[in-house]
Amino acid sequence: MSQSPAERIAYARSWTGGSPYYGRMGIAVESLDEGRAILRLDVAAGHLNADGIAHGGVLPALADAAMGSAARTLHGAAAQLLTAESNLRYLAAVRAGVVRAEGRVVKAGRRVVFTEVDISDANGSLVARGGATFIIQQREA
Amino acid sequence: MSQSPAERIAYARSWTGGSPYYGRMGIAVESLDEGRAILRLDVAAGHLNADGIAHGGVLPALADAAMGSAARTLHGAAAQLLTAESNLRYLAAVRAGVVRAEGRVVKAGRRVVFTEVDISDANGSLVARGGATFIIQQREA
Amino acid sequence: MSQSPAERIAYARSWTGGSPYYGRMGIAVESLDEGRAILRLDVAAGHLNADGIAHGGVLPALADAAMGSAARTLHGAAAQLLTAESNLRYLAAVRAGVVRAEGRVVKAGRRVVFTEVDISDANGSLVARGGATFIIQQREA
């Protein structure tokens, strides 16, 4: 039987709790709605590169987490979502503080889901934007 | 005075050593040559998502590190390299074991450096490919 | 002497008029504002592939034109803008009729300009979204 919106959102939330990578990276879920997810990461010493700014791998990790979560709120437990491709443009360097990523589903098709993400710093200034395509793989019933 | 190739490569290596993020993610440098860098990451429990595969943020982090390192072998201490944008296509899911990323400079201009990356699993099978554009910012002398 | 906003917008408009490619592709300017451009293309037989849908090269052409025009409204005659990279996600196939692309500047830096684009069909439905990075090259005074 197919899940209700609330069940799908609860699944998306529990999925992040069951993903060890979120803890390792320090990524936390702030809010989840249908097709939309806001995640945060507190940029700490362990996220920096030798120039004192967040390493180029930090924001893509947060971005993928936000976009995948947004997509899971629509598909719930019925489907495994595999990232097919993603891109990100870095508008400003991030040195410290909380960054928030808002992932949104742009179009959910039968085979793929297209998503986008905005990442903002603690002042609400946009620091990165990007998108991703996820392949939908139905799970065995 | 401008650096020799060996000095630039040594700089690129020391830069990774001075970047806390490499330790946090478990990224290590295997080899550095002019315009080319091979980095590795041993996929462990802390890199996985709730479906037991490497989270979509792991490979972009390794990719950015490999491409940035490749570019730094050419620019050395003279320039700070800022990721302007990157993309990655995920060809196969990664569950465990060592993954290696080979970053290469495709073209180094005056304003930007274009790079590419191949990521392979422990069997040498290609699991992801992508690229990035870095902005070159000359450091104060 | 630097140009006024109106002069920059006039420059962006005249630039498209001086670009033979716009005529060949059937691309027309609908409106130009500071950091924003709306361009249109009437999808005709000559834009189709053998499956009767707009060829995969049509929308990127319109997208690049819209994003470049948006960027030129800010830089005017003072700079040559070179596309460094672009991407596009195709949300829906286009068969016929007018498509409109809205290009917007997301961030204009000293070295590069980041832009984005939405493409909609005659019904206003989103059919593609993407972005681009342009390198700013100051023209000789």
Next chain:
Amino acid sequence: MSQSPAERIAYARSWTGGSPYYGRMGIAVESLDEGRAILRLDVAAGHLNADGIAHGGVLPALADAAMGSAARTLHGAAAQLLTAESNLRYLAAVRAGVVRAEGRVVKAGRRVVFTEVDISDANGSLVARGGATFIIQQREA
């Protein structure tokens, strides 16, 4: 009944012949093999922008054509291939002369095909590189 490699390649060739867009853009097929296609375009006045270089929309059109053709040599008449997303990095400006794009299939899955493209100028210098993801839609038997 499924097609032989030669039949699939013949299909890929005939498909381009049935695509009006190829004629409009001046794109011609040079060679087709399994998973690989070389296409050419003679950069003429109608491809230029007001700065006298090939408009930013010309190379993506050639790129998409080369990558789609490469993918069709593997799928033949059995599937319709829809571009899901593509990206391109522009390594050098093109002013005139023949440009050749080599499209290659990187990985053909059940749901999507990943491809890449190199574009070179008349001297064989690389001028652009990129990639694309195509969605595979089985045609009705």
